Amino acid sequence: MQQSIDTYNFAGKKAIIRVDFNVPLETTSDGNFRVTDATRIRAAIPTIKKVLAAGGSAILMSHLGRPKGVTEKYSLKHIIYKIEELLGVKVQFADDCQRAEKEVAELKPGQVLLLENLRFYAEEEGKPRGLAEDATDEEKKAAKASVKASQKEFVKKLASYADCYINDAFGTAHRAHGSTALIAEYFPGDKMFGYIMENELKAIDNVLENAERPFTAILGGSKVSTKITIIESLLEKVDNLILCGGMTYTFMAAEGGKIGMSINEPDQYQTALDVLAKADKKGVKIYLAEDALCGNDFRNDCDTMICPSNDIPDGWEGMDIGPKTVVTFAKVIKESKTLLWNGPAGVFEFDNFAGGSRAIAQAIVEATAQGAYSLIGGGDSVACINKFGMADKVSYVSTGGGALLEYMEGLELPGVAAIRK
Numbered sequence: 001m002q003q004s005i006d007t008y009n010f011a012g013k014k015a016i017i018r019v020d021f022n023v024p025l026e027t028t029s030d031g032n033f034r035v036t037d038a039t040r041i042r043a044a045i046p047t048i049k050k051v052l053a054a055g056g057s058a059i060l061m062s063h064l065g066r067p068k069g070v071t072e073k074y075s076l077k078h079i080i081y082k083i084e085e086l087l088g089v090k091v092q093f094a095d096d097c098q099r100a101e102k103e104v105a106e107l108k109p110g111q112v113l114l115l116e117n118l119r120f121y122a123e124e125e126g127k128p129r130g131l132a133e134d135a136t137d138e139e140k141k142a143a144k145a146s147v148k149a150s151q152k153e154f155v156k157k158l159a160s161y162a163d164c165y166i167n168d169a170f171g172t173a174h175r176a177h178g179s180t181a182l183i184a185e186y187f188p189g190d191k192m193f194g195y196i197m198e199n200e201l202k203a204i205d206n207v208l209e210n211a212e213r214p215f216t217a218i219l220g221g222s223k224v225s226t227k228i229t230i231i232e233s234l235l236e237k238v239d240n241l242i243l244c245g246g247m248t249y250t251f252m253a254a255e256g257g258k259i260g261m262s263i264n265e266p267d268q269y270q271t272a273l274d275v276l277a278k279a280d281k282k283g284v285k286i287y288l289a290e291d292a293l294c295g296n297d298f299r300n301d302c303d304t305m306i307c308p309s310n311d312i313p314d315g316w317e318g319m320d321i322g323p324k325t326v327v328t329f330a331k332v333i334k335e336s337k338t339l340l341w342n343g344p345a346g347v348f349e350f351d352n353f354a355g356g357s358r359a360i361a362q363a364i365v366e367a368t369a370q371g372a373y374s375l376i377g378g379g380d381s382v383a384c385i386n387k388f389g390m391a392d393k394v395s396y397v398s399t400g401g402g403a404l405l406e407y408m409e410g411l412e413l414p415g416v417a418a419i420r421k
């Protein structure tokens with residue numbers, strides 16, 4: 001049965017909390033690691049504090065990156081300093097998530113223990129590793145069966161550490177992994193969502209079910225192929241769909257435009273045309289960038305010029321939306337009552353091409369101040385809004401990328417289903 005974190009009695013209990021501490025790291029000149037965006041750690045603090053304040057202890061577990069075994073650069077020990085800084089509590093560390101009995105036994109109420117990266121074990125994802133490229137179907141089948149069999153033991157061990165299970169890893173809720181889904185079976189009466197999960201689901205449900213109109217979605221990023229299912233499902237829900245970023249040029253090229261060396265997916269031309277036709281049929285207004293800020297090389301300090309997005313000369317590429325587009329997009333955004341933004345409008349990592357994304361963020365902030373509800377989601381979009389210092393001026397910043405998109409598409413997230421079941 002699903003419990004509530006607000007009413008559960010944590011006194012003297014150990015809570016194992018699945019968090020999503022898959023955060024970006026960079027190496028400093030002295031060879032140490034630094035968390036470059038702590039949004040996901042910051043967001044998990046209220047849940048951890050709740051457990052500690054209610055007399056419990058917290059065992060934190062997460063993945064970091066996509067390691068294929070034990071890999072130093074993906075060790076969660078690199079982020080301990082950041083958790084301690086944000087939580088204000090010392091964090092103990094178990095350097096093997098499957099051999100943490102001693103650390104768990106010594107854990108007292110009010111204390112926090114972080115387990116090493118769950119993905120150092122193939123069992124977390126339940127997918128075989130190290131298969132030879134020429135492995136036969138039989139060998140692949142056997143390897144899969146073998147990791148599935150040991151996955152049960154892996155999950156059972158994690159479950160044995162605690163009295164209750166909290167899933168607060170919204171960013172990973174779309175993965176049916178050991179720690180996000182299977183483990184819940186071992187806590188039939190003591191499983192619950194943390195605050196991130198509760199808030200994310202509420203915020204997205206609010207957008208999907210009670211969206212005040214006009215509802216405008218702004219989708220950017222580099223590829224049509226990675227966003228096509230969400231584009232299609234959003235056509236059922238929104239009044240306006242602003243398509244920007246690198247995907248612009250696939251649409252322009254599909255319609256016969258000249259796009260120079262802009263990012264482009266020829267195998268998606270038909271899909272792009274189908275989207276435009278479907279939007280027309282549904283009465284959804286699609287906004288594509290009419291002009292582009294182009295560069296002659298993929299770097300911040302290349303030469304630039306502004307061109308129509310469908311008439312970019314050879315040797316140039318569209319790297320941000322142009323000034324006319326900024327005016328059009330900002331007007332549509334400011335006239336909207338519900339806003340969803342996923343994916344930057346340009347190569348925002350380069351300051352000279354961050355202007356379009358900044359203008360979109362600014363328009364969203366202004367619309368929010370006028371009473372619109374705004375939800376920003378996705379790793380790059382959140383990095384963008386943080387870079388501009390505007391995260392606290394929108395209604396909700398999601399910690400989810402893929403999870404947010406899948407939930408918005410109407411898919412059941414395994415991490416959510418496992419708690420509700």
Ligand SMILES: Nc1ncnc2c1ncn2[C@@H]1O[C@H](COP(=O)(O)OP(=O)(O)OP(=O)(O)O)[C@@H](O)[C@H]1O
Nearest residue numbers: 221222223245246318319343346347378379380381
């Ligand atoms: N015109 C462009 N040309 C090339 N790359 C672009 C362009 N516009 C945006 N991008 C790049 O798109 C990347 C993000 O695109 P991607 O499709 O990977 O989005 P995403 O990771 O799904 O975003 P999010 O994490 O916000 O959901 C950024 O790194 C940005 O630099």
Ligand SMILES: O=C(O)[C@H](O)COP(=O)(O)O
Nearest residue numbers: 020022066171172401402
């Ligand atoms: O960053 C994310 O989207 C989540 O942490 C999930 O990571 P994954 O895509 O490697 O499963």
